[in-house]
Amino acid sequence: MISCANPSAQFLAHQQEIESAVLNVLRGSQYILGKEVEALEDEFAKFLGVKSVIGVANGTDAIEISLLALGVRPGDEVITVSHTAVATVAAIESIGAIPVLVDISPDTYTMNPDQLDEVLTSKTKVVIPVHLYGQSADLQRIMDFCEKHNLYLIEDVSQAHGAKWQGKRLGSIGHIGCFSCYPTKNLGAVGDAGLISSNDNSIAEKVRKIRQYGWKERNSSLIPGRNSRIDELQAAILRVKLRYLDDSNNKRIQIARSYTDDLINCNDIQLPIVKDGNEHVYHLYVIKSRFRDELLRFLSASNIYPGIHYPTPVHLQPAYKNRLRTSINMSTTETVCSEILSLPIYPELLLEERSMVTKNVTNFFECIIKAQKS
Numbered sequence: 001m002i003s004c005a006n007p008s009a010q011f012l013a014h015q016q017e018i019e020s021a022v023l024n025v026l027r028g029s030q031y032i033l034g035k036e037v038e039a040l041e042d043e044f045a046k047f048l049g050v051k052s053v054i055g056v057a058n059g060t061d062a063i064e065i066s067l068l069a070l071g072v073r074p075g076d077e078v079i080t081v082s083h084t085a086v087a088t089v090a091a092i093e094s095i096g097a098i099p100v101l102v103d104i105s106p107d108t109y110t111m112n113p114d115q116l117d118e119v120l121t122s123k124t125k126v127v128i129p130v131h132l133y134g135q136s137a138d139l140q141r142i143m144d145f146c147e148k149h150n151l152y153l154i155e156d157v158s159q160a161h162g163a164k165w166q167g168k169r170l171g172s173i174g175h176i177g178c179f180s181c182y183p184t185k186n187l188g189a190v191g192d193a194g195l196i197s198s199n200d201n202s203i204a205e206k207v208r209k210i211r212q213y214g215w216k217e218r219n220s221s222l223i224p225g226r227n228s229r230i231d232e233l234q235a236a237i238l239r240v241k242l243r244y245l246d247d248s249n250n251k252r253i254q255i256a257r258s259y260t261d262d263l264i265n266c267n268d269i270q271l272p273i274v275k276d277g278n279e280h281v282y283h284l285y286v287i288k289s290r291f292r293d294e295l296l297r298f299l300s301a302s303n304i305y306p307g308i309h310y311p312t313p314v315h316l317q318p319a320y321k322n323r324l325r326t327s328i329n330m331s332t333t334e335t336v337c338s339e340i341l342s343l344p345i346y347p348e349l350l351l352e353e354r355s356m357v358t359k360n361v362t363n364f365f366e367c368i369i370k371a372q373k374s
């Protein structure tokens with residue numbers, strides 16, 4: 001069986017180091033916000049090239065706490081996309097702010113900057129582009145828009161740990177970067193974890209307080225806060241995996257290259273398009289075809305299980321339907337969801353598994369679809 005992601009393969013690839021890091025935490029005396037968390041925050045800040053990183057409980061909390069730290073209040077509007085993990089939108093609503101959703105570009109499936117002007121109001125405070133599938137959204141135009149209208153920019157980097165834009169790591173460009181370390185992400189824990197990055201000391205200080213009851217010193221809440229701590233075990237494991245992040249991203253890039261080489265001549269598929277200035281780290285390798293559903297069935301008959309990211313746009317899901325404000329034209333968001341397919345990709349995917357995948361995809365188009373057409 002070949003699945004879309006395989007987090008336990010990454011444990012096995014670094015088993016000794018991970019086991020000894022875990023034992024080290026178990027034998028120590030501090031299980032929450034201790035040395036491991038501090039070291040992870042330092043190391044990830046260096047990796048990104050930012051002043052501060054703060055660990056939190058998960059990626060949804062990272063966005064929620066970032067909005068609070070920027071002073072976003074109930075009724076304020078936050079612009080993001082509908083073609084994303086529901087977490088991006090849920091985090092905005094959880095603090096009483098109003099998500100306003102724009103369409104995506106048909107080439108990269110990331111935020112369409114052409115629609116930002118249309119949804120801007122006097123209540124707009126923040127724009128959250130999502131660096132979907134592993135490459136940067138159109139940051140230059142989104143940054144220009146934010147600067148022009150005095151808005152904050154939060155990067156949702158949950159699918160692009162380590163990816164670069166114009167040579168800079170994503171998460172180091174906006175006012176804040178938010179990362180999920182859910183197990184299947186490019187930097188994945190063995191449970192829930194999240195990271196927040198910023199170059200602004202006062203924002204970072206505020207995030208740090210909100211993460212733990214508004215404390216700077218114990219037992220004195222300076223601002224209203226909550227509990228969204230990251231634990232030492234997850235931090236210790238993430239530190240091991242961070243040492244291999246560039247290496248494992250390079251393995252993803254190699255796999256993507258071989259998929260592209262094998263499928264480039266297949267006319268019925270749109271392959272991933274990488275924009276100039278972007279280094280794509282292939283959290284997902286997403287192809288698009290109007291024969292998606294048939295292809296999915298064909299592959300699963302051969303024990304290959306791709307994913308769909310995502311089958312239903314947020315604004316059309318039951319909890320949000322007919323309720324969220326969107327730009328007038330959401331046609332790209334609403335059409336790609338029935339045509340996209342995420343081929344299996346993870347650093348430990350074997351060479352023979354890759355060729356199994358592309359052999360089956362090619363077979364499908366050469367045998368099944370050609371026969372149908374003729």
Ligand SMILES: *Cc1c(COP(=O)(O)O)cnc(C)c1O
Pocket residue numbers: 058059060061084085087088130156158159180181182192193194
């Ligand atoms: C995974 C993900 C999140 C949410 O992270 P959790 O850790 O599951 O809360 C947010 N945004 C995007 C784009 C994601 O892929």
